[in-house]
Amino acid sequence: MFHVFRLGYVEFNTRNIEALKNYYNEVMGFTLVEEGPDGSAYFSSSTDHHNIVLNPSSVSAIARFGFQYKSDAGAKEIVKELAKLEIKAELKTDTKPGVSEVVEFTDPDGYQVQLFSEMSLASPGFKHSGIIPNKIGHLSLRVDSAKRSVEFYGKLGFTNTDWIEEFFGFTTCNTDHHVLNFFTSPQKGGMHHLAFELRNYGHLTHSMDYLGKNKIPIIWGPSRHGAGHNIATYHYDPDENMIELFTDADKYVKELDCFEPRPWHRDNPQKPKVWKTDDCISQWGTCFEKALV
Ligand SMILES: [Fe+2]
Numbered sequence: 037m038f039h040v041f042r043l044g045y046v047e048f049n050t051r052n053i054e055a056l057k058n059y060y061n062e063v064m065g066f067t068l069v070e071e072g073p074d075g076s077a078y079f080s081s082s083t084d085h086h087n088i089v090l091n092p093s094s095v096s097a098i099a100r101f102g103f104q105y106k107s108d109a110g111a112k113e114i115v116k117e118l119a120k121l122e123i124k125a126e127l128k129t130d131t132k133p134g135v136s137e138v139v140e141f142t143d144p145d146g147y148q149v150q151l152f153s154e155m156s157l158a159s160p161g162f163k164h165s166g167i168i169p170n171k172i173g174h175l176s177l178r179v180d181s182a183k184r185s186v187e188f189y190g191k192l193g194f195t196n197t198d199w200i201e202e203f204f205g206f207t208t209c210n211t212d213h214h215v216l217n218f219f220t221s222p223q224k225g226g227m228h229h230l231a232f233e234l235r236n237y238g239h240l241t242h243s244m245d246y247l248g249k250n251k252i253p254i255i256w257g258p259s260r261h262g263a264g265h266n267i268a269t270y271h272y273d274p275d276e277n278m279i280e281l282f283t284d285a286d287k288y289v290k291e292l293d294c295f296e297p298r299p300w301h302r303d304n305p306q307k308p309k310v311w312k313t314d315d316c317i318s319q320w321g322t323c324f325e326k327a328l329v
Pocket of ligand 1: 176229231259280
C-alpha cells in the first residue's frame, strides 16, 4: 500500500507569466529555484525544489497538482495498486526538474494529479521579504459532484472531515483539517482557491498590510470560518486565481475522529459534521461584499 500524506505542489498555466513570477517572488516571498527552457518557473517556499510551478501558456488555468506518498513499493507497483482501484495511472520519468518519477492520472473531473515519493531538496530556506507562508495549506476545486470527488479521493486514503450542506466537501491526508476541498459548482471545472498557511494572526495582519502596499485588495475577510475554524482572508493573484491566506486551522485527530479542542469551538468535542452555510462561512457574523460560494 501507499500513503499519501501531503500536497507538494500546484502548477499553473498562465498568460501572465511575468506578473505571476513577480507575485510569487515579491509578494508571496517564495524563491525562484529554476527556470525551464520553455520559460516555466519553479518556486520554493523553503525546502522543496518547488511548491509552485508557472508555465507560460495562451490560457490561464490550474495545470496539475502533486501529492507526496510514502510506500515500500516502487512507482510501478503504485500504478498496479491504482489499477486495482480502477484508476488508470501512468508512470512518467524526468518530465520536469526536482521530481524524477511521478505517477500520473486524471481524476473524474479531468484534473491532472501526480503522485511522487521523492523531491530533490533545493533548500533555499525562507526568504526575508514578502508574506513568506509556512506552506501550501489546501487546494479547493470546482467539481461536478463533491460527493463523487470525496469518494474518489477516499480511495487514495483521504478522510472526509466536514461538509457544508451537501455541496462542499473537505478532505485531508494528514492532521490538517483539510488539504483538498470540493465545491459542487455549475461552473465547469477550475480551481476555487489555493490556500497558504501563515504562522499566526499577527502574521495574517502583516500579510494584509503587505498586500495593501502592493495594491492587492482583500476581497473577503478576515474572519473565522466554521468548518476548519481557520481565520482567513482572500485576494486574487494577477491571473485572478483566488488565493486564501489563513491561520489557526483545526487539527484532525484520526484516532478519535475529532479535532483538537479549541476555545472557539461551539461543539465539545468538535467532530466532523455537516454545517449549514450561514453557520460555516463566518463564525464572527461579519459580512463581506464578495460571497465565497
Ligand atoms: Fe480554504
